[in-house]
Amino acid sequence: NSGVISLLKPLLLDVVPTIQQTAALALGKLANYNDDLAEAVVKGDILPQLVCSLSEQNRFYKKAAAFVLRGVGKHSPQLAQAIVHCGALEMLVICLEDFDPGVKEAASWALGYIARHNSELSQAVVDAGAVPLLVLCIQEPEIALKRIAASTLSDISKHSPELAQTVVDAGAIAHLAQMILNPDAKLKRQVLSALSQIAKHSVDLAELVVEAEIFPVVLTCLKDSDEYVKKNGATLIREIAKHTPELSQLIVNAGGVAAVTDCIGSCRGTVRLPGIMTLGYVAAHSENLSMAVIVSKGIPPLCACLIEEHEDHIKAAAAWALGQVGRHTPEHAHAVAVANVLPTLLAMYMDTRSSEDLQMKASIFTKKALKNILQKCTHLPALEPLLHDAPPNILKHIVGQFSKVLPHDSKARRLFVTTGGLKKVQEIKAEPGSLLQEYINTINNCYPEEIVR
């Protein structure tokens, strides 16, 4: 602020190399700290000076220069665009070809931060020819370099399918798949996130990732002691499962559902979210798959999530997943109802009905889940408690189910009367001619007149 940058600028051109390096380091730290300072660095025309003589300099200078570029590029897309404009990308790619692993690490970190913002910048990074060099960096023995290169590849491929295809064409998947076995936790995080960003775009990419033989190795990642490794592993499985039923089938056959349910049971908080969504996606494809989810004891963890978690989006996801599991046939709905989760769903729906946007989404999910499950549910003891508190739009489904089942089942009829359900039904006020009234009439017709009165 006190003109420091204009003082440091001439030092960059000093004769003594150590002074150049220290000046560059100082600029890097300034830019790293705050985005106003980064803007000042860009405005002070420092980047072209840094970049112009980079190829002949020694490795310390290259490291410091890459540090400056990283610090500037991480704050916003405009600053990163400024970096691209002054031709720094070619210089960073030249740094990537250097022998010293520290230089490569700094360069790939800078490229990662630039590519993170949006897809044009990622495209610019790819056009500068960085991807094959990054794939080479991944194969180097130093762990820090591998980590950073993996995170850069993940940032590049997350924006669009074409970019992910470019990364795949450079042969990245095989190396990333090998590195899943590495014991270092941070490396595993980055590798799993890179694979999931690649797999999320299309079926072909997901199939390519699966062909790299990641199952069942990925399941061991779900048992890792590091939370984010578990989260990223579950994300990878989710991205693969969501495309087609065949891929979900593959995951189920490899025992993935059991691993994911254990993972959900053992974590707390947002780490659970991808696991929940995986179960939902698997169950959504077909009834056999949702039966497989039920058989692998998938429902109790989902119910636990619904009850324990405080965040709305996790609860909404759990409700959605339960809806997907239970909506196919009466057996599925029975399995869901037996877990005693319908009252919780109803309470959640009523709870969050009158609040803002995020809770609106949660309530939409719960409502859909409830509707879908109730339309197939024939397990009457589970439906009974819902009669008492449900709002009218849910109530008509419940009463509809009763009216479908009661005419045929005499034991259920007796039970219905003894538990006071019939009385409750009488108390419901419905407009004549509406669906609700028809259902009530059907129920009343099952019983002799005296009881009804």
Add this chain to the structure above:
Amino acid sequence: RYLNKMVIFIQKWWRGYRSRRYFRKTVETAYFIMKMNFYNEMAVRIQKRWRGYYVRKYIHNYYALKKYLEAISVNNEIVRNELQEYAEMKENKEKRRDLEKKEKEKEYQARKMHYLLSTKQIAGIYNSPFRKSPDPMEALLRKSKPLCHRRQQTTSPFASEFYDWPTCRRPPTFSTVQPLPPIGRQKPQGPFRDTAEVLRQRYKPLEPTLRVAATINSPLEKAREEMKREEWRNRIHDNEFLPFSSYHKNRKYDPSIHTSGKYGQETYGTKHFREVQPKKWVAGKDFQTVLPSIVLFEKFGKTYSRTGQIV
């Protein structure tokens, strides 16, 4: 009137005939349709049975589904067990690592506190006379050897940033300047020499004479010894290996002028050297050349096999 009656009679008969024919046709078609309906219904019954069977057997095979679900649960159990083992193994590894760290810490402490070991006269703190047996720390102290003071580690000013990067071990060095003499100091009173001179003399680098720099043993002998040792070391074959011994011998033989005549080489000088008169021989034998044999030269070309010689 009779004609009209006749005509009506013929027409009546004709109409009856036509309508009987028509009626027979309709009856036949109706019968045919009835038969076809019957066959269709029977066919539908068969198809119904077949479709049910097929769907139950192949498409919605209930038992296959049940078996599949059982297989899934079995597989899940296996996967869960394996994952459990893996998690346990990792936990064990972690625990072992922690234990080892603690052990190392303890040993280090024992080495530092070696002076607390008990002597014969004075019992140390870990070997109190009121205890039945000495503390395990005592055993550790007995086992460990005393720790010498480590030299102070020089911390460079760039320690934090550059040591983060894995390969940069040395920070960038400033160019070393000669230490300048201290400025502004008052000249000490008295017959002292100039400080700069003194420092120069004190820190003069060593310039050893040639005698000192060379070794006691003369270098010539040393070099000879060295050569002998090298030969002794490197000689595995007494014959040096030559690739193909006659390979490079492609010199043509220039015959000498003295012995070359019109019809080729004269044999004097090669086959015979002087006049030979066998009648004058004493023992009936010619002189025979007797040369002292040089073993090495006899062996030339004969010790090893003739393979490898290019003809």
